[in-house]
Amino acid sequence: MPQLDLATLHEAVAAEIPDRECLVWRDRRLTWREVTERSRRLAHLLREHGLGRRDEAVRPWESPHDHLALYLHNGPEYLEGLIGAHKARVAPFNVNYRYVDDELAQLFGDARPAAILFHARFAEAIGRVVQRLDHTPLLLQVADDSGAELLPDALDYEKALAASSAEPLDVRTSPDDLHILYTGGTTGMPKGVLWRIGDLMVGPLALTRRDGTPITDLDEAVARAVESRHRVLVGPPMMHGAGTWSALGGWCGGACVVFPDQAGGLDAADLLATAERERATRMPLVGDAFARPILAELERRPYDLGALRTLLNSAAAISPDVRARLLEHLPHVRIVDVLGTSESGFQVSRDGSSARAFAPAPGTAVLSADRTRRLAPGEDELGWLAKGGGAIPLGYLGDPAKTAATFLTVDGERVVVAGDRARLLPGGAVEVLGREATTINTGGEKVFAEEVEAVLRDLPGVADALVVGRPSGRWGTEIVAVLRPAAAPGDAELRAGCAARLARYKIPKAFLRTDRGLRLPNGKADYAAARALLDADRI
Template sequence: MPNAPSAEPITIGLAEVHEAIAATRPDDACLVFRDRRFTWGEVTERTRRLANALLDRGLGCHTERGDLDGHVSGQDHIGVYLHNGNEYLEVMLGALKARVASFNINYRYVAEELRYLLDDAHARAIVVHSQFAPVLAEVLPDLAHLDVILQVPDHSGNDLLPGAVWYEDALAAASPDRPNVEWGADDLYMLYTGGTTGMPKGVMWRNGDAMVECFGGSRTATTVEEFVAEANTGLQALLAPPFMHGAGHWMSFRTWLGGGTIFVQSVPEQLDPVDIWTLVESERLNFLLIVGDAFARPLLDELEHPTGRGPYDLESLTVLLSGGAALSANLKVEFLQHLPTVMIVDGLGSSEAGGQVSHVSAGGNASTGTFELTSGNVILSPELDAVLAPTDTTTGWLAKTGRLALGYLGDADKTARTYPTIDGQRYA
C-alpha cells in the first residue's frame, strides 16, 4: 500500500508522557470541574495516590504483554461507573499508573446489562457514583471477583455500599509518591463498545498506540522529550459528551497531550445548553466537542433564544468538533451564522481502529456526509477479503491499517473476523 502509515508500535506510555508534561507546568490549570481547579501538579499527585491505593489492594499487572494473544489481558481491570467529573479522568490515568486497565461503563445500563459487562470484563475493582450504587448492589452477589469498590458522593445522598471506601478517603490514605512499578507502552487501554451490533465487547489497545491513534498524540515524536515539546496547542477544551463514550475521553486526553486544560460542565447528568455556553463564555474556551444533531439542536436553540443571561460572548471559540454522530449541513450553517469564525469539524473513527477521517466546514461553507480517504484508510470488499480500488463503485467496508487495537477481550473468533489479514496486511 503506498504511503501506508507506520505499524511500528509506540514504545512510550501515556503515564510517562503525562507526568513529563506536568513537570514543565506544575502550576498551570490541568482539569477544571465546578469550583475545583486542579493544577498539573495536583493531577499528578492525585493520580499517583489512586495508583498506590489500587496497588495496596493487590491490583496490577500479573502477566507481561509479551506474546499474549490479542484477546488476552494480563492485567487487573477497574470499571468506571461515573458521570463526567474530575474523578473519571483521574481514574483512567491513575489506573494506568498502577498498571491496571480501566474500562468504561454505560451508566444507563439496567442491572442485567451491568452484570453482563462486569462479568465479561472480569472486573476486580469499580469506581461508582452514589447515584448508581443501588444498581451495582443488585449485581454484586453474582460478582465474586469484584472486591474493590471506591464510591464518589453525589446529589443522590445514597449511603456507602457495604465494603466500599469513599474515593477521596482512599486517595488521602495512599502515598503521593510515584508508584513502584515500571510504566510502559504495552499496558492496556480498554474501551467497551456500545453493543449496537451485538453484546458489548472490550476493545484492547496498547496504551502507547492508543495515545497516538485514538488520543491524537504526536505521530513523529520518538522520545518523551519530543512529546513534551509538542504539548503546545493551547487548547482550553470543553468535552460535552459523556466520558463513558470514546469521543469524550479521547478528546480529553488529546487536550492533555497538547498541554491544554480540560473543562467539565457543571451539569454533567444531562445536556444543559445554558451551562455549556456560560462555561465557554466565562472561561474563554477555544474548543467544544459535541455529538451530532442531538447536541447541536438544543445548543443552537439557546443561541437563538437565550434562556440564560445571554446573548453570549463566544468569540474565543475557534473549533467545534462533532464526533460519534453526524452533524447535519443545515445545523452547521446555523452554527456559522452565530459563530462565523468557528471551524466545524466532523470526526469519524471507531473503537477498533481509532481516529480515521475528518471533514471541515468553515467560512459559510457547510456540507456533511463526504470524506476523503487519508493514508491508511481503504475500502474493503463486502466479504472482507480484498482491498477495493479507488475507482471501484462497489459498496464496501471502511477499514484502516497501521497501528490497531490488539483485539476483543476474551473473544478470539470475533477478533479474527474484525481484524482480517489481506496480502499480509492487518486491517480493522
C-alpha cells in the same frame, strides 16, 4: 516503532507545567501538580490491594491486567481513575451509567473488574450486582449530591486517597499496557475493545504532528504540550469514546480539560455558559443531538465564544441546515466531522458544510466486497471501510471468534473492519454509506438507514429521525421512519421532501411520530428504542 505511554507523558508534562490548570469542574480548579498527586495516590491504593499487570505474553483477545471499572458521571474522578489506573498498570474500562442490573451483571461478568470506582448515586445498584459476581472487587465510592450512604464494603474515595501516598510509583509502565473501551452496543452486545495505550495515543488521542506522523519522542511531546494554551470543553459522557478521547487527547497535547457544571446529561445553556466563562478553544459534539440544542440556545441569547476555534463532531451527523445556522452564529469556528469506531479510531474526516465525501486518515482503506484486497480510487464497487497503519486495537476481550472476524490481514497488513460500507471515489475521497448492521434489504434493494435519516433530519419540521425495517408481504422488509417532529409535517409532505433527494425505493413506506428521545446518552442512534416504538405500533 517505539511509542509513549499515557502515565509517563502525563507525569513528564506535569513536571514542566506544575502550576498550570489541568482540570476544571464547577468550583474545582486542579493544577497539573494536583492531578498528578491525586492520580498517584489512586495508583498506590490499587497497588496496595494487589492490582496491576500480571502477565506479558497473551493472545489478542486476552488481557494481562487487573481491570478497573469506571461507573461515573463526568467529573475529576473519571480522569483521575483513567490516569491512576495506567500508573498502576491496571486496565481501566468504561461503564454505561444507564445500565440496569442485568446489563451491569453481564458487563461485569465479561470484564471481571478487580476494582470499581463509582458515584454514590449508583451504590444501590453496585451493592446488588456485586452479589451476583463470582469474585469480590475493591469498591471505591465517590461522594456526590445524591445523599446515598457508603456501601458497607466500600472505601470512601476521598478518605482512601488522603491515606495513600502521593510519591512517584516504583512501577515501569509501558506502551503495551492496555486500555479497554466497551462499545456502545447499538448494533449488538457491548464488546470490550483492547487498545495498547501506545496505539491509542498515536491513533484516537492524536499524539501526532501536523503531517499525521506519530510523536514518539518524550521531549518532543512535552515541548508541544508546554506550548499549548488549549482548553477543551468535554460535554459528551466519558463513558463513551467521544468523551474519553477528547479529554485524554487534550491532556496529551497539554490542554486544560473543562467539564460543564451539569454532569448527568446535556444542558446547552450550561455548556455554552461554561464555554464562555472558561474561554474554551475546542469542543466535541455528537451530531444533531448536541448541535440542535446548542443552536437553539445560541438563538435564544448571545454568548461570547471568541476563544472557540473548533467544534469536533463525531459518532453522528449534523444536518446541513443546522450546521449552516451554527456557522452564522460562530463564523470564526471550524466544524470538523470525523468518523470512526471504538475499534478503529478516527478513519475519515471532512471540513465544510457542503462536502459529502470524506478525506481518509493515514492507514484508512476501502476493501473489496469480499474483504480480500484494497480497492483503487474510482473502482465502482461497494466495499468496506477499513483501518490499518499499525495504530489499531488488538481484539475483543474474551472473544476470539469476533476478533478473527473483525481484525483481518490484507496484503500482508493487519486491518480492522468494523462494519461500515463505503466507496473509494476517483480522487481518493471516501463516500461512507453506513453500517451494514443497519442496512435494510427491501424488494431486493439495499438501503442504508443513515442515508435516509440524513435526508429526513434536513426536512422542515423534523427534529430527529431514525429508519428501521419491518416485515412486509410485498417487499420482504419495508422502510419505516420514526420521527421526533419539531412541527407537524404530514406524510405527503415528508414523502415529497424525500422524493427530491432519494430514489423511490428508499422513501419510507410509513412515518411514526414520537415525543421520546431517539438518542443514547452519547448522541448515537438508539435503534432499540425505535424498534420498540415500531413494535408497539403493531400491537
